[in-house]
Amino acid sequence: ERSRLQGRIWALTERLARTSxxxxxxxxxxxxxxxxxxxxxxxxxxxxxxxxxxxxVLKGEIGNASKASELQSTSKEKEKQACGQKHS
Structure with missing residues (x-):
């Protein structure tokens, strides 16, 4: 009985080591x-x-580009109006 228990303890100890x-x-x-x-x-x-x-940054650049485009359009419109008044 004792040797059987020692064998079981040894097997469980080995299993514990592998699990660890x-x-x-x-x-x-x-x-x-x-x-x-x-x-x-x-x-x-x-x-x-x-x-x-x-x-x-892109939103800022798009905003700046839109403002520049608006200014350019406004400037061109003023030029057209000025040219139209000169020819009248």
Whole structure:
């Protein structure tokens, strides 16, 4: 009976060691995945911030281009009116 119990203890000890090693590998893999996720989230945040900055710049440029176009159109209209008055 004693030797049977010792054999069982030995088998369970071996099983515990294998399980502990497996757990350690899984924890290391999880740590690596957590780091990768954190890096990806940080990169995503930077991309999002850069995209918003670019969008703001483009909106400003479009606004400036629209104002310049309006000024140019107004200037051309005034020239046409002035030319029309000279020819009358």
């Amino acid at each position: 090693e497996s757990l350690a590998r899984h924890l290391a893999a999880r740590g690596e995945l957590d780091r990768t996720i954190a890096e990806s989230e940080a990169a995503y945040g930077k991309i999002l911030e850069s995209s918003q900055t670019l969008l703001d």
